[in-house]
Amino acid sequence: MRLKFLSRFTMLKRAMFRCGELSSRVFAVEFDLRTQPLYFTLSSNPQELHHAHQQLFGDDGKLFSLHVHSDSRTEKARAHAEIKHKLSVTLSRDCDVFEASSFIPDVKNSVVKGFFIRDKSTTALSEDILKTLQQSKSVCVFSYKREGEYCWQELWSPVNQVQESARQYVTPAAAAEHHPSTLNITNSDVFYSMHEAYKVLQECSDIIPESKEVLKLVDEQSETSRADGFPVIVIEGLDATGKTTLTEALRESLNATLLKSPPQCLAPFRQRFDSEPPLIRRAFYALGNYITAAHIGNESLRAPVIVDRYWHSTAAYAIATAVGGRVENLPKPDSELYQWPEDLLQPNLVLLLTVSPEERLRRLRDRGQDKTVEEAELELNQLFRLKVEEAYKRIQNPACIIVDASPSPQEVLRQVQHLIRNKCHL
Ligand SMILES: Nc1ncnc2c1ncn2[C@@H]1O[C@H](COP(=O)(O)OP(=O)(O)O)[C@@H](O)[C@H]1O
Ligand SMILES: Nc1ccn([C@@H]2O[C@H](COP(=O)(O)OP(=O)(O)O)[C@@H](O)[C@H]2O)c(=O)n1
Structure with missing residues (x-):
């Protein structure tokens, strides 16, 4: 019982402190590189999905997103690359992996990079991988559930679902003026001294x-x-x-x-x-x-x-x-x-x-x-x-x-x- 409580507490703490204040964040999924990313926010009120969002959230299959956290930027960068490699070599063909990020619009260095996984397979492979990643890396995993026109996000745990946490509904958001990948370029991709x-x-x-x-x-x-x-x-x-x-x-x-x-x-x-x-x-x-x-x-x-x-x-x-x-x-x-x-x-x-x-x-x-x-x-x-x-x-x-x-x-x-x-x- 105590173990269960601790793990739930740790997960919530992760979500709140590591993922930042979720409600002020926008999520971007690079669903199709030839078009804009799919942008969404989270809200406690149910929202109907737009047509574009239904393509991602409305399909059959299990949906997850994961974001990488660490206080050390070099560790974070390496963990992100390692996870990307691991997902690309181990997931089955029925799994799509998209680059995803969470950010505060137009706020520099607010981007937390991650991935969005759409698993249409009948295996538990993606869950197994997520479970290992959650144990060994600083990752925060969310899963997405659908009910009628609505889709909500919740913190994912392989052991126990976080039932007390309020549902955070996926809410389509407008395109950001600055593409999220431009927000963290200074001193991460390009150095000016x-x-x-x-x-x-x-x-x-x-x-x-x-x-x-x-x-x-x-x-x-x-x-x-x-x-x-x-x-x-x-x-x-x-x-x-x-x-x-x-x-x-x-x-x-x-x-x-x-x-x-x-x-x-x-x-x-x-x-x-x-x-x-x-x-x-x-x-x-x-x-x-x-x-x-x-x-x-x-x-x-x-x-x-x-x-x-x-x-x-x-x-x-x-x-x-x-x-x-x-x-x-x-x-x-x-x-x-x-x-x-x-x-x-x-x-x-x-x-x-x-x-x-x-x-x-x-x-x-x-x-x-x-x-x-x-x-x-x-x-x-x-x-x-x-x-x-x-x-x-x-x-x-x-x-x-x-x-x-x-x-x-x-x-x-x-x-x-x-x-x-x-x-x-x-
Ligand atoms: N003006 C040109 N017209 C046709 N072929 C060229 C020309 N300049 C270079 N090449 C050929 O194109 C290839 C690439 O040239 P290279 O000078 O090695 O390019 P880079 O250093 O920019 O990679 C080489 O095989 C070279 O011989
Ligand atoms: N001054 C430079 C030169 C190369 N590069 C990097 O090096 C790569 C290309 O270098 P290159 O064309 O000389 O490499 P080769 O084609 O010779 O292998 C690019 O991907 C750049 O990212 C750089 O960042 N800065």
């Missing part, structure tokens, strides 16, 4: 020992000022748009130094950090830019510097990955999220190479990649590519100049040389 990225790697140095080595490399860079140096030109663009080809040609023709971000000294750690969740992965790339900045500072005293990818790449890829679904979900064009970090060395010129999707695919294929992309993946890739390109174009101070990179390598080089002569007087 070296200090903030540095702190993330410090926080995970016990679980990822390589972090210490990366931080040591950052510490070794001396501060440089670039007054009166040679011009610094950054070449940006999606994979296979011709950056390597162009930067090599520019190095030759301008007698320039060629640098990259992430820098060569981080190459041994890249794979390790690429397998980490966005918080840690993005902090790694952010620090890479500061190391490259120190190299730029030194090298630009001697010769012009060409840089293959820099902060535009770091921010554009991070934003495009963090923001689910369509281009419309990106932070608005005037958002401060597109502002260059004040403490990061600025280049004189940033050029964005663009080619049509067909030409890019052709170049990727010629390189022997992307031969077996399935149609569904292709569509998602398409959405992602559009978001990266749009984010690139929205970044400010400095903004990038778009270069059509579809002509021959010689012609692209000529165009770029012309731009450099005009803008940098080289």
